[in-house]
Amino acid sequence: MKFKKLSVVMAALLAASSLLAACGGKNETQSTPEAESTEATEQEPAEAESEDAGQEDAASGGEVTLELLLTKSEIVSIMEEIAAKFCEENPGVKIDVTSTGDGATVVRTRAASNELPDIMNTYPAEDFYKDMFRDGYFEDITDAEYLSKVNSTAMEMSNCDGNYYAVPMSLSTYGIYANMDVLGANGITETPSTWEELIADCETLKANGVTAFLLPNKDVGNVAQRFERTAGIINNDTYSEFKKIADGEMEAKDSPTLQTWCDYNEDLLNYTADDHMGMDYDIAAAEFSNGNGGFMLSGTWMLATVQKNNPDANVELFAFPHPRGETTKVPVNIDTSFSISSTCKDKEIGLKFLEFMTREDIAQMYCDADGNVSTIEGVEYSIPQHANMKTAVDEGNIFLTAVNFWPTGLREEIRDGCQMFLGDLDRDAFFESSQEAIETIYADN
Template sequence: MKRFIATSLALVVTLTGAWANGQQEKGSSRSDEIVLYVFDAHAYGLEQYAEMVDKFEAEHPGVKIEVQHAANDSQSLLRSRINSNDIPDVFDVESGTLALSYYEYAYNWSDDASVLAKFKQSAIDTGKDSDGNVMSLPWTYENMGLIYNKDLFARAGITKLPSTMDELEAACKKLDAKGIPAFALAGKETWVLAQTATHFMMDKGLDAEGVTEQLNNGQLKFKEMKNFRNLFRFLDLVMKYGVKKPLEVDWETSENKIANNQAAIIHMGDWCQSTLDSFNPDAHLAFLPFPVGNDPKETTLLSSCNWTYIVNKDSDHLELAKEYAEYILSSDMGQYWMCEGVGAVPGCKTQKNIRGYLANDAKTYIAEAKTNGWIHTRAPLGFNNALGGYLQAYMIGQMSAEQVIAAAQDFWDKAKN
């Protein structure tokens, strides 16, 4: 989920440049200045993030925060730094399988009761290791599914949201009759395709944890998933009714098109609120729970507190690093960044209003218990990228549906713990 808007590019490059310069001077900084190195795998609410850093520095004279925002290819960059023994003082990764692989570097928060009390228990649970230790602190709740353009649906005469695959196809035909591309799926991004696929993997009776557990113990196979073959029907609709050359559409183009009335549906999450606003603050968008079969009750909107911040247990400035992580995730300024800048629901306890209309839209589904958890963060390492690649191959006719299903099963079986 790596969003990176063009208008923020200069800021990100500047901050990354500052980090690089700081690295060159590391060990030779002024004796009266402490530099805290932070790795942030996002480019959300950058203006508010910068304000937050300024406030922290103002409250800590002699402290400099060097932030590397790495929204694109963040895990490769982070892994490269760690392999070079250049471990940031504070860094974030996806919770679940990926986070577990970094916990050997993590400070254990289990005894910091006053800090943990600031967060919702369900959010804290996402940062626990297999022994129940709290090894990281949660960021925001994120919700994903199909997002649709209300104005384009109205123009096409779609008065009822589709809740089955047949209804989704009928909606595509109505959009096509008005010359409106139904989809701008970011087919260039393997992570988008993999996240799309998890809707079709979901068994609502098992939820995400149950699905991954049964895949791991062999009780469940991809070929036996009741809705997984409908994934290929969905991709066929994307190819037939969506924008041309979907495998050339990246996440930024996808979001730009739906915000500017150039396509009716994308797959994304409410993490993209700030980029959608930057493209068109007047866009009328909302979640469309994903139709995955013939039963309206099986539609899915997936929700999780899925990004988590780790403090390097061997940081030269451990107490400062702990304070900074707590600050950005639970302080008034941190809540301002998350609620106003990002437009998402924080993992910490908050009374602030959430700016993002997508996050607020998702609240209604959450309140009605119509959401499920995330499978892709529980998948074996490397699975999402591999599955996304298989689906790209399917979209251009290089793999059949049966070949994709077999390849997905083979990868999972070999990579699972």
């Protein structure tokens, strides 16, 4: 009986929906003003014309809605605030902030359908985005005046064949976070500056029954990142070293970088939580923030998470000391940068938004919330937790992190072996899997 009723309802719904489907095209154009303008820009790909289309839209609809897609969840709230401010200053403009947890899939499908969001955060130093830049998915902003306000190192990093497609907002630096309250409670007042000091501090913490070093080894993405960043610290030019392995001039087991990576992890694993292999990054970050761990390897982006977890956490980021005692440089990467797509519904407003982001007060606002080192001129970087990192950047004691040079996919290929090693400390297996990973990926690229 109930079933019958249900089917009647369904049938009615279908009748309605088939009507919608029948007049497919019509329905689509009627539905939203957005769809209309997308069509307009698609039909007229030439820049000037589509700008006209955008203005027409603005004139007729009275309002333009641009989509701002964020693939970094931790900056959503601050970007919502900034977008609101932008809309306030630009009446008739609406910015819709969307975010996704699966950026890789979303950006790819949006690109495939030629419907990239109007504005989005990109990673201009990565091959994935460079390919898209070259293919014309994003607006070339080389001539934009406000780019002169961006730090030259950052500009260099986001250069793509002599052109620019993104405004880099911040640089992330990578190192070791120390929870100063935990260290202080155990009589340690300063962050260590050599590997020996670090191990000595870990020893102290361990003796006092404190988890010294948090290593979220279940999170294979985090394992991959740790490998990539620290391998880069051990040898700033891992590309050449691994190339030798790929070319058969060296075997993985003889690679100094891989050996050192194993050594230092063997050291650190003595001081980590028992369940490190079962720990995800978010859990480790929470434990660290709440004082259940002394050190954790991470980058400047983690500060926002730490403060969200525990506003009173007293943490400090310091450089990862070279495990073999050589000089240490800090790996940096472009953290957030914004681009506008070539299918942007209103490029003028899109460009205006990029300019807005580089305005001193806005960049300051962003920097304060984001925690990464700002690349915008005039922004005061006064985050005490990251003072060490600022010094490194100012002194030029930095290098662009390895992933930007490695052949595409190496990080994802090698990470399984890394994770296995962290679990079973089997060096031979690790070298074997690294050998295969390096050979395969270098052969592909």
